[in-house]
Amino acid sequence: MSLKETETYQIENTSTADLNFIYTLFEEAITYIKKNNYVGWTTYDKNFINQDISNKLQFKITNGNDIFCVFSICFTDVVIWREMEKGDAIYLHRIVVNPKFKGQKQFEKILNWNIEFAKEKRLKHIRMDTWANNPNIIEYYKSFGFKHIEDYTTPNTPELPEQHRNLKVALLEMKL
Template sequence: MNIIFKRIEIKDKNIVLGLFKKTAEKINKMNIDHWQYWKNPPIEKIKWVENGILNNEFFFIDNQNEENLGMVRILNEDLLYWGKQNKKAKYIHSLVVKEKYNGKGIGTKIINQIEGIAKKDNCSYLRLDADSKNSKLCSYYEKIGFKKVGTKELPLSVNNLYEKELK
């Protein structure tokens, strides 16, 4: 399956917020207390989305038939979670795969494609974070080659920081 990244525009902000809300509801059904603030996001989260869209960091993820599979935010720097870093990296945030596509390996394909982009951009690392309460997600990232290198406490969550060295 081909994965196509399509830059999200500010006019699509409500679609992005809707994807976050649906994902929060899905996670809640799994009895995981993660991303629940997206059901009714505080203003700082809405601003975070707006800034990401305006900085060309949010992408819809489509397949070759132009069906939307979800979305992702890809950053060249992540001061909020990682602070200033010396080595060049790509940062993955807000990876959302729609529920009907879960369990089909699409998340791994998306991460692998972003890894390829990072390598072409001469990055040393691919980095991401996961809410420390979401043990299933944390295990998934470790299973696909990420190593936990720290934690970051924010007002709404405590996140494990993961990185994968690119060779």
């Protein structure tokens, strides 16, 4: 996947050299969520992060040495999207923003890149899931054009990251 350069940031694959910083981002996000009594991650699965890096499915937004955020994509998500999975979507997962760069529209950068990438691949949808019992984050994603499809409780399966098992999620979709 190609590097995207703009005036102020780049989007490129993460590497194993980024692992310690990625783990720190997840740990800081969990601490922030707990401190503020928000609904969100309570843990994260290092194996899935490593797989995403190995499979070149995790990306970072950077400017120089600064990592603004990381996110993962995949092209099939049958465990969560079940019969709706038709091989015509890109799925966003595990978006974590560096606290130093919160409020700087990181999700907008991620979404714009994914829209462009999905169109290049002739995909019809961008899909994601988030916590069903967090109406603020659902409304946030809807403000970017996502539609709430349904709520779904994920199965307890090793096919999902640890933090995603037995979780009630809101399925969100943007048609391209």
